Amino acid sequence: MSGEGAEETAATTEDETAERSETGADRRKPVVVVVEPETPGNVGTIARAMKNFGLTDLKLVDPPELKEDGEAYGFAGHAREDVLPNADEVTFDEVVANYHTVGTTAITGEDDRSHERFPFKTPVELRESLKTVDAPTAIVFGREGRGLNNEELSRLDEVCSIPADEDYPVLNLGQAATVLLYELRDLTVGETQLPDTEVTRAPENDVERFHDFFDDFLASTGQRDHVREKNALLMRRLMGRAHPTEREIHTLLGTFRKANTKLEHADRLAAKYDEPPYPRDP
Known part of the structure; x- marks a missing residue:
């Protein structure tokens, strides 16, 4: 087959393939x-x-x-x-x-x-x-x-x-x-009116920072060690299933940072004025 004929055949095949596609x-x-x-x-x-x-x-x-x-x-x-x-x-x-x-x-x-x-x-x-x-x-x-x-x-x-x-x-x-x-x-349907629902899980170091903040929060509320360990594990399992986004985890980090700061401030005031600390488990 001549080169020109081969090129025509190849072009025809490509066109047919494109049409089928x-x-x-x-x-x-x-x-x-x-x-x-x-x-x-x-x-x-x-x-x-x-x-x-x-x-x-x-x-x-x-x-x-x-x-x-x-x-x-x-x-x-x-x-x-x-x-x-x-x-x-x-x-x-x-x-x-x-x-x-x-x-x-x-x-x-x-x-x-x-x-x-x-x-x-x-x-x-x-x-x-x-x-x-x-x-x-x-x-x-x-x-x-x-x-x-x-x-x-x-x-x-x-x-x-x-x-x-x-x-x-x-x-x-x-x-x-x-x-x-x-x-x-x-x-x-190729595309719908709904936006892309694919989400990206927050970076693991941010998730771990959240767990550190949550541990501090549990400690500040005066829970006993075995209760703190159980609650920390429950939270880790919950977050593992939830696959939080970066925005979600940063929102939680900010919330627990403020909560921990207020609890620390309350403890300092209690110590300064010789008042009972934040209520703790009996």
Whole structure:
């Protein structure tokens, strides 16, 4: 192969790789399918949840009429601008034929004798599973009153159920979609409105200074040695679990520095005027 031809082939390969890389995240974003929704308001609520969590592709199987001045658009929020008007009407067969499908259900099989509804994943388990699926995926919700039936579930690839109180595990359709899409947000949302929550633990020398100040505080309050040792250990365990930030530990250092200074001053005044020291344990 000539050098020019090799360069063209290499460039084409790089372009294809870049395209796959750019669209990989989009391919992992599932479409949302609602089978025979009965209430336009629930369709609007689902569209709004999709907008909240970075999804845009809504597909409806035998939906009711969705009027622009009706309940669906009223419940959709900003999703009325794109998600809802761009929703596609499809058949159940088309969904099964073109997507890796996840059916949702409130009622599950308790063991492997119920093949239609068992095994099932929780939303968190589904999120981790879908991270490995590089294929068009559809999250399929059923009817408000009856959900997906066993025949429909048997044609889908996976089953997901939201853990809830066993006395009343059935969520409203819009609520169920919101909960599930929230749990899948790592697959659908690059950034959120929340700031970075990663924190850095305070330097260990500052943490040790705090423990020294706390020991001085315990001594100034006149606690017996064995009580002081126990309290100091409890504080060390507490701080070990808390992973305080630098700002938090400096705030505590300032507080205990002032407390120790006042206790020392009180002891000096008591000695000067021959008064009882700070109350101590009998």
